[in-house]
Amino acid sequence: EDKVVQSPLSLVVHEGDTVTLNCSYEVTNFRSLLWYKQEKKAPTFLFMLTSSGIEKKSGRLSSILDKKELFSILNITATQTGDSAIYLCAVIKAAGNKLTFGGGTRVLVKP
Amino acid sequence: NAGVTQTPKFRILKIGQSMTLQCTQDMNHNYMYWYRQDPGMGLKLIYYSVGAGITDKGEVPNGYNVSRSTTEDFPLRLELAAPSQTSVYFCASILTDRATEAFFGQGTRLTVV
Numbered sequence: 001e002d003k004v005v006q007s008p009l010s011l012v013v014h015e016g017d018t019v020t021l022n023c024s025y026e027v028t029n030f031r032s033l034l035w036y037k038q039e040k041k042a043p044t045f046l047f048m049l050t051s052s053g054i055e056k057k058s059g060r061l062s063s064i065l066d067k068k069e070l071f072s073i074l075n076i077t078a079t080q081t082g083d084s085a086i087y088l089c090a091v092i093k094a095a096g097n098k099l100t101f102g103g104g105t106r107v108l109v110k111p
Numbered sequence: 112n113a114g115v116t117q118t119p120k121f122r123i124l125k126i127g128q129s130m131t132l133q134c135t136q137d138m139n140h141n142y143m144y145w146y147r148q149d150p151g152m153g154l155k156l157i158y159y160s161v162g163a164g165i166t167d168k169g170e171v172p173n174g175y176n177v178s179r180s181t182t183e184d185f186p187l188r189l190e191l192a193a194p195s196q197t198s199v200y201f202c203a204s205i206l207t208d209r210a211t212e213a214f215f216g217q218g219t220r221l222t223v224v
Contacts, residue, residue, distance in 0.1 A: 034212065041218060042201060042215035042216065042218055043201075043215055045211075086151075088154065090154075096161050099144055099203070099213055101146070101154040101156070103153035104152065104154075106151065
């Protein structure tokens with residue numbers, strides 16, 4: 001059975017802190033790993049990672065994939081209250097494009 | 112470009128009633144998915160489809176049915192609604208097996224009372 005596990009479940013930080021979110025997976029025929037941010041409505045796309053060791057960056061957010069150890073991390077530096085959200089990790093399988101999500105990490109950034 | 116459109120946005124059902132959640136995409140995407148999201152949780156896959164006429168079960172298919180008669184439409188049917196099906200439902204689509212992100216509809220909030 002495919003598994004995608006995110007940790008921690010939730011965390012509370014103050015503005016300016018750095019946050020590291022973890023996503024581990026057990027999936028056969030792995031193709032890619034996706035990160036999404038979800039505020040009040042539908043998830044919005046952040047990154048897609050396919051190759052190990054190549055960091056993806058977008059502003060204060062960055063992410064990297066380790067295909068040997070089967071995990072990814074999402075970093076948020078200099079956090080702002082607008083970063084408060086649920087962060088979702090998902091894995092796409094090569095066969096059939098099955099898209100499986102983890103349970104999410106809820107991040108609360110306090111002023 | 113409408114993207115992925117879900118209807119209705121909100122619905123209240125009584126126990127035992129049936130309904131269909133509609134999902135339509137106008138991007139000619141091959142792959143479509145239905146998820147449910149309970150409060151404070153991640154997305155759980157109900158059913159997915161790799162193309163017209165082909166569907167497969169996800170993690171939590173019990174109590175639901177789907178069909179994919181066209182590329183554009185992927186309706187989710189609830190038969191005999193139960194309180195455990197109270198959730199937010201999201202439909203998503205991906206173009207091909209080499210595509211990047213999944214595109215999401217805005218969700219349907221369903222309450223079963």
